[in-house]
Amino acid sequence: MTRTIAVAATVLVGALIAFQPPVNSELGKHTSVVAAAFISTAISALVLGLIALALGELSTVKAIAHIKPVYLTGGLLGAALVSVSLVTVRTLGAGGVVAATVTGQLVVSAVLDRFGVLGLSRVGLTPGRLAGFALLLAGTALVTSR
Numbered sequence: 226m227t228r229t230i231a232v233a234a235t236v237l238v239g240a241l242i243a244f245q246p247p248v249n250s251e252l253g254k255h256t257s258v259v260a261a262a263f264i265s266t267a268i269s270a271l272v273l274g275l276i277a278l279a280l281g282e283l284s285t286v287k288a289i290a291h292i293k294p295v296y297l298t299g300g301l302l303g304a305a306l307v308s309v310s311l312v313t314v315r316t317l318g319a320g321g322v323v324a325a326t327v328t329g330q331l332v333v334s335a336v337l338d339r340f341g342v343l344g345l346s347r348v349g350l351t352p353g354r355l356a357g358f359a360l361l362l363a364g365t366a367l368v369t370s371r
Contacts, residue, residue, distance in 0.1 A: 245307070246314035246322045253311050262308040266300070295343075317369050324368040328361050 226234075245265075253261035277283045289297070306326070314322045335358065338348035 246310040249311035321369040324365040
């Protein structure tokens with residue numbers, strides 16, 4: 226995959242993800258926060274299970290027995306994101322939730338990159354990157370202010 230296609234695909238998915246907190250929030254109004262988070266993640270699991278089945282990859286799930294537990298926490302992290310964002314969107318709005326989420330993701334991702342956590346290639350914290358983080362924090366403060 227080329228870098229341009231990777232960026233475009235990620236931007237497209239990011240645009241779709243902007244809909245997730247308000248959709249889940251409305252679901253939560255008809256059920257509850259925990260039920261809405263469960264329904265959302267259950268649908269994700271079902272769809273991905275069907276895709277894995279269609280691609281003939283469902284049998285590889287048995288490899289779970291030989292995987293370090295830390296690599297199985299992605300679902301927990303996703304459940305936390307879904308649960309928190311469906312509540313905070315009511316206060317921050319979709320833009321505020323996405324801004325705060327992206328800020329948290331980028332700052333922590335930079336630290337993970339810096340130290341090569343979980344097998345990542347090490348990427349330094351240059352003055353330009355640090356300035357970008359500061360601008361992102363300032364932007365989040367502006368987006369989430371009323």
